[in-house]
Amino acid sequence: MSRLSLLDLAFFIAENPASPKHVGGLHIHQRPAGAPDDFARALYEEWLTHSAVKAPFNRVIEFLGAGLMPSWRSVSKVDLKQHLHFHRLPARHRDREALYALVAELHEPMLERKRPLWEVHVIDGLWDGQFAVYYRMHHAYADGITMARWGAESLATRADDLQLRPVWATDHTRRRSGGSGGTGLRSLSLDRALVAKTWKRLTANSQRAIGVGRLTAMLLLEAMKLTKNAIAVPFMASGETPFTGKATPGRQLATAALPMARIAAVRKAARATLNHVALTCLDGAMHRYLAEEGVKLDRPITIQMPVSLRKPGSKAAQSDAGNKIGIILVDLAEPTDDAYVRLRNVGYSLRNVRNLVDSVTPEAIETYTILTGVLGQLADMMKLSELVTPMGNCTVSNVPGPEERLYLKGAPLMEMHPVSTLPPTHLLNITLFSYAGQLYVGLVATDTLPNLGRLAELVEDEFRVLEAAVS
Numbered sequence: 134m135s136r137l138s139l140l141d142l143a144f145f146i147a148e149n150p151a152s153p154k155h156v157g158g159l160h161i162h163q164r165p166a167g168a169p170d171d172f173a174r175a176l177y178e179e180w181l182t183h184s185a186v187k188a189p190f191n192r193v194i195e196f197l198g199a200g201l202m203p204s205w206r207s208v209s210k211v212d213l214k215q216h217l218h219f220h221r222l223p224a225r226h227r228d229r230e231a232l233y234a235l236v237a238e239l240h241e242p243m244l245e246r247k248r249p250l251w252e253v254h255v256i257d258g259l260w261d262g263q264f265a266v267y268y269r270m271h272h273a274y275a276d277g278i279t280m281a282r283w284g285a286e287s288l289a290t291r292a293d294d295l296q297l298r299p300v301w302a303t304d305h306t307r308r309r310s311g312g313s314g315g316t317g318l319r320s321l322s323l324d325r326a327l328v329a330k331t332w333k334r335l336t337a338n339s340q341r342a343i344g345v346g347r348l349t350a351m352l353l354l355e356a357m358k359l360t361k362n363a364i365a366v367p368f369m370a371s372g373e374t375p376f377t378g379k380a381t382p383g384r385q386l387a388t389a390a391l392p393m394a395r396i397a398a399v400r401k402a403a404r405a406t407l408n409h410v411a412l413t414c415l416d417g418a419m420h421r422y423l424a425e426e427g428v429k430l431d432r433p434i435t436i437q438m439p440v441s442l443r444k445p446g447s448k449a450a451q452s453d454a455g456n457k458i459g460i461i462l463v464d465l466a467e468p469t470d471d472a473y474v475r476l477r478n479v480g481y482s483l484r485n486v487r488n489l490v491d492s493v494t495p496e497a498i499e500t501y502t503i504l505t506g507v508l509g510q511l512a513d514m515m516k517l518s519e520l521v522t523p524m525g526n527c528t529v530s531n532v533p534g535p536e537e538r539l540y541l542k543g544a545p546l547m548e549m550h551p552v553s554t555l556p557p558t559h560l561l562n563i564t565l566f567s568y569a570g571q572l573y574v575g576l577v578a579t580d581t582l583p584n585l586g587r588l589a590e591l592v593e594d595e596f597r598v599l600e601a602a603v604s
Contacts, residue, residue, distance in 0.1 A: 136204045137194075139503055140458070141273040145194065145203070147506065147557055151380045153243040155250065156277060157269035157552035158284060158566075159236055159386075159575075162544040164262045165292070173257035173264035176542060177219045180253070183302045186211040189274050190249055190301035211249055216301070222258040232259060233386045236267050240552055240577070241384045244271055251301065263547065268300070272554060275305075276458045277532045278441055281566070288539035288546060295542050370435035370462075370525050374428055375582055376419075376561045377523040383580030387589040388550050391572040391596050402603045403476055408483060408531060411565050411572065412436075413476040413599055415529060416465040418591035426583065433464040437525040437556060438486075442495035459498035460506065460556075461486060462525055472595070472602035509557040527561040528553075534568040551575035561585075 137145075144154040164172050192205040222231055235256065244250040250271035257264045268284065275283070287300040370377075391414070399410050419434055439458045463486050466478035490498060509524045532551060539546045550573050551564035561578045574592055578585050 136202050137273065140499060142203050143503055143506055144271065144273045145196075148243065150243060151382045152555055152557065153241070154272045154554050155240075155244050155269045156272050156280065156554050157236075157240060157267060158280075159232075159548075159550040159552055160266045160268070160284075160541075160546055161259070161548040161550075162264055162266065162541055163547050164264060165543040165545075168543070172544070173255050174219060176544075177217065177255040179297060180217055180255075180299055181213050183297065183299045184211070184213055186213075186249070186301050187304040189305065190251055190270075192274075193249055194246055194273070208249065211301075215245075215248060216252050218252065218254045220254060220256045222256065224258070227258055227260050229260075232256065232265060233388075236265075236552065237384045237386045237577075237580075239267060240269065240386070241382055244269070250274065253301075264544075266541070267552070269552070276441070277439070277530060277551075277553075277564070279305075281532050281534055284549075285535045285539065288541055290537055290539060292540050292543050292545065294540065297542060370523050371430055371432055372523055373430070374423055374434075374526050375426060376527045377558050378560055379558075380555055380560060381579045381581055385578055385580050385582070385585050386550075386552060387576045387578075387585045389574040389576075389589040389592040390548075391574070391593065393567065393570050393572055395596075395600065396572060399600055399603050403473070405476060405480055406483075407567075407572075409476060409480045410596075410599065411531065411574075412463075412465060412483070412529065413472065413479045414592055414595040415563060415574075416479060417472060417475055417595035417598065418588060419527075420468060421591050421595070422584070422588045425587070430468055433467055433482075434527075435525045436463050436465065437461070437528040437559070438463050439528075439530045440490060440498070442498060458502070459490070459495070460502040460528075461490065461498065472599045476599065476603070506557070523558045524556075525559070527563060528556055528559055529563045529565070531565040532567075534566050536567075536569065538569045549573060553577050555579070 148154040169175075188207060189205070191207050191211055193208055194203065195206045196203045220235065222235070239252075239254055244252065251274070252269050254267040255264065256267060259265060270280065274280070283300050283303075283305055286303065287298045289296065289298075391411075396407060396410055400406065403409075416434060420430065423430060437460050439460055442459050464482050466475040466482070469475050469478070505524055530553070534549060546569075548571075549566055549568040551566040552575055553562045553564045555562050555577065560582050561576065564575045564577075566573045566575065574589065576585055576589055
């Protein structure tokens with residue numbers, strides 16, 4: 134058994150039927166040239182034969198595990214028919230709207246906790262000979278960047294590579310090499326390892342305490358307006374938008390796509406980053422959407438933004454499961470009709486947030502994430518989400534994906550859309566995912582949020598406005 138981290142456990146604590154904590158991805162493939170009409174069905178049948186399920190896809194959650202602590206338990210056998218499913222769109226509904234409606238319906242219910250927390254759905258009968266694969270797994274298994282890497286590793290980089298590498302049949306956990314020395318040397322090694330582990334834990338706790346104190350002081354000074362560092366303070370966002378409130382079980386999905394080549398041109402002209410450009414488009418789109426819904430803000434939109442706390446190039450960044458992320462608040466731009474001014478203001482906010490994250494330890498950001506998450510969850514559980522000023526207006530995350538085209542048994546992967554979860558008090562989640570020359574924008578919301586498709590349209594429209602502004 135392996136124990137859950139506090140952050141992984143938090144996903145279970147915050148989970149309820151109206152707010153499941155699984156994340157997913159929607160892959161749209163083109164059937165290979167000359168392939169039979171039942172290609173997707175045959176793929177599903179062949180997937181069912183890959184029954185050697187590896188970690189973490191063979192793990193179930195036990196809330197009273199070793200030492201009465203929540204932990205993962207590996208099962209010896211997984212019934213793939215409980216995890217793999219086949220669907221076919223009706224002949225009269227083979228359009229994108231029907232596909233998104235089906236995926237939203239599949240994304241609604243919680244995963245069954247009595248078995249491993251993942252599912253794969255093959256969806257046939259799309260337009261122009263295409264088919265889709267919708268994946269979903271519990272967020273406690275891994276963070277978004279790790280899940281994206283697992284998905285890419287299960288595909289091929291060449292069309293002639295027909296080998297199947299199911300994501301559940303590949304061992305994604307860290308492989309530890311073991312020594313075979315004598316008893317005395319092994320005992321000495323264990324003693325040294327125990328001392329090192331204890332020292333590391335004490336050092337980490339000390340750094341956590343110092344970092345939390347420093348972070349708290351910075352936020353207090355900002356809240357009292359004694360500093361002007363453009364740092365977003367918890368529970369200061371506007372509560373007047375339809376993006377926040379008490380979540381309902383229903384879900385809806387919409388997407389947008391921005392060409393990376395055109396984004397690169399804007400970045401070069403404005404000397405900006407990808408995040409600057411993307412958040413500027415989202416900010417402009419959300420303000421326009423709110424205006425059309427009769428809501429006009431006099432302060433910036435505040436977003437919750439996940440940041441990776443893994444060290445670049447570290448072994449953990451390449452092979453560990455579990456979550457190593459922090460959630461920080463970002464105030465976007467002051468309301469403006471000038472897209473170029475908005476871009477500069479967003480860039481200023483992001484630079485200040487980056488300085489904030491770099492000035493404290495990852496442990497402090499992780500503690501801050503857990504504490505603010507608990508407060509948001511309490512507000513949601515006590516039905517105060519309509520009254521308490523929210524922890525941001527929505528969640529926006531950016532997950533880098535593969536740059537090259539990928540293939541599934543020769544079927545080119547045409548589109549990769551993220552399908553995420555909703556934090557407490559949030560009714561909208563926006564995830565950015567880059568793949569093969571496109572930046573895909575996945576919007577997931579409760580079914581009570583009006584006109585989600587319109588918000589997706591405005592994202593693409595705001596990018597065109599920004600292009601014109603910087604040119």
